[in-house]
Amino acid sequence: MTTSQGELLPGTRRALLHRIAVAQAEGRAPSLVAAVVRGGRTVWHGSRTSVDGHGPDENVQYRIGSITKTFTAVLVMRLRDEGLLDLGDPLEKHVSGTGAGEATVAELLAHTSGLAAESPAPWWERTSGGLRPEIADVLGEQPFLHPVGRRFHYSNPGYTLLGALVEKLRGAPWEEVLRREVLVPLGLDRTSVRQEAPHAGGWAVHPWADVMLPEPSEDLGRMAPAGQLWSTTGDLARFAVFLTNGDDRVLSAETVREMHMPAAPAGLGDLADGASYGLGLQVQHRDGRLLVGHSGSLPGFLANLTISVADDVAAVVLANCTSGPLLSVVGADLVRIVAEAEPGIPEPWRPMHEADSPSLELAGQWYWGTNGFALRLTADGLASLEPLSGTGRRSRFRANGDGTWTGLEGYFHGELLKAVRRPDGSVDHLDLGSFVFTRQPYDEGASVPGGVDPEGWRGIG
Known part of the structure; x- marks a missing residue:
C-alpha cells in the first residue's frame, strides 16, 4: 500500500x-x-x-x-x-x-x-x-x-x-x-x-x-x-x-x-x-x-x-x-x-527593505592578511563573510543593534565582528575576534598589528 x-x-x-x-x-x-x-x-x-x-x-x-x-x-x-x-x-x-x-x-x-x-x-x-x-x-x-x-x-x-x-x-x-x-x-x-x-x-x-x-x-x-x-x-x-x-x-x-x-x-x-x-x-x-x-x-x-x-x-x-x-x-x-x-526551487531574490548607511559601508571586499573575503548584506537582515575563492572560514552574522555583529556558524560562531573607525568616522578596519580585515592586503593606511614594512610590496631584483 x-x-x-x-x-x-x-x-x-x-x-x-x-x-x-x-x-x-x-x-x-x-x-x-x-x-x-x-x-x-x-x-x-x-x-x-x-x-x-x-x-x-x-x-x-x-x-x-x-x-x-x-x-x-x-x-x-x-x-x-x-x-x-x-x-x-x-x-x-x-x-x-x-x-x-x-x-x-x-x-x-x-x-x-x-x-x-x-x-x-x-x-x-x-x-x-x-x-x-x-x-x-x-x-x-x-x-x-x-x-x-x-x-x-x-x-x-x-x-x-x-x-x-x-x-x-x-x-x-x-x-x-x-x-x-x-x-x-x-x-x-x-x-x-x-x-x-x-x-x-x-x-x-x-x-x-x-x-x-x-x-x-x-x-x-x-x-x-x-x-x-x-x-x-x-x-x-x-x-x-x-x-x-x-x-x-x-x-x-x-x-x-x-x-x-x-x-x-x-x-x-x-x-x-x-x-x-x-x-x-x-x-x-x-x-x-x-x-x-x-x-x-x-x-x-x-x-x-x-x-x-x-x-x-x-x-x-x-x-x-x-x-x-x-x-x-x-x-x-x-x-x-x-x-x-527534485531539488528544491529557491525562493525568488528580493531586495531588503532598507539598509542603514553604516552597515552598507561595510559591504564589499576585505583582506585578512593576503586572504580575500567578501562581506555581503542579505535581505534577511544578516551579513555573510566568505572567501572570494576556494574554501576557507565563512559565517553569517547577526546584527546586535549597536554596530557590532555576532557570528552564527563555523569558526566564527559566537565571535564579535565590529568596524573600527578613525577619528573622522571612516572605517579603518574590521575586527573579528582580534583578526584585522583591511580593504587592501596589509593596507598601509590601516592599523595593522605588527605594522606594514615602509618599503612596501616588492619583487626580486
Missing part, C-alpha cells in the same frame, strides 16, 4: 517505493513503513506487507527506541532556555547522590560523560523496568568506564540521568512533562509511552529460517527516557519539521540549530568516521550532505529519523523486527532520492 499527497513526480514516488521494497524484502522485515517530508509537510508515505492483518499507514504505532532520547534532549534544552540550568552544570548541582554527578549536562546529552553503554544485568530491554526502581540500580557499582568528557561512548544510563534531571526541576514524572511540553504543543497525538491501537507487534526473525518469534514488550521503568516511546510515521514526520525549523511553543529555531551542532569528537570512541553527535541528535555526512536525526531499536522494532536541513527533506522509516534492514541507510537513501530527483 502506498499513498501520496501528489507533491512528488511519479518517477520519484516509484524510486522511493522501490527502495523500501528492497529494504523490506532483503531485510526480511515483517513490515516496513516510511514517510518523506519536504517543505514542512508529508509528501509521500509508503509501506510493504501488513501489520496484524491490515496495511500499516501513518497512524500505526511502532516502538521507536532511542529516538526517545531526542525527545528527552528537547526537554533538557527547554530547561536551559528557561535559565533553570546551564549545559556546563555538573549533574550533582541539580540531582545529588547519583554517583555520576561530575558529568555535565552537555556531556550527558552528547554521550561524552564516560558512563557505561548499558545498565547492569539482566538485559534491560527485555526485563521489566520494575526491577530497577532507583537510579543506583541503573548505573551499577562502577558507572564510569572512561574519563569524563574525553571521548564519545554511547550511554543509555546517561539519558536515565537526564530524565531524572527533568523530573527534579519540573517536580513531575518525565512522562507527564513530555506530554505537556512537547507532545501536546506539537500535535503528536499518536506518540505515547505505551502502545495504543492500532500498533505493530514486535517480532524476532530467525537468522537462518523464514520463521518468526514474538518479542516481549517491556515497560522500561527508569530507563524510559532512553527508549520507551511508541510513535507513528505521521507523528515523527511532524517531529522532523520541528527539528528542522523549531517551534516557539517548544524550542526556538536557534536552539534547535544548536542541537544539530557536533558536541562529541568525530571519529573517536565508537563513532564511525565522519559521524558525530550533537545535543540529543546523531550527526553524519553521507552522499555529500549533512544529515541529523536519530536511530532507535528495541527487541522487535527498528526506527530511523533522518533530516537534511539544507535540502529541507526528511525521512522516517519504521520496521517491526529485532534486526534486519539498516534503516539509517534506508532513511539517508530516501532523502537523497528526493533531493537529487
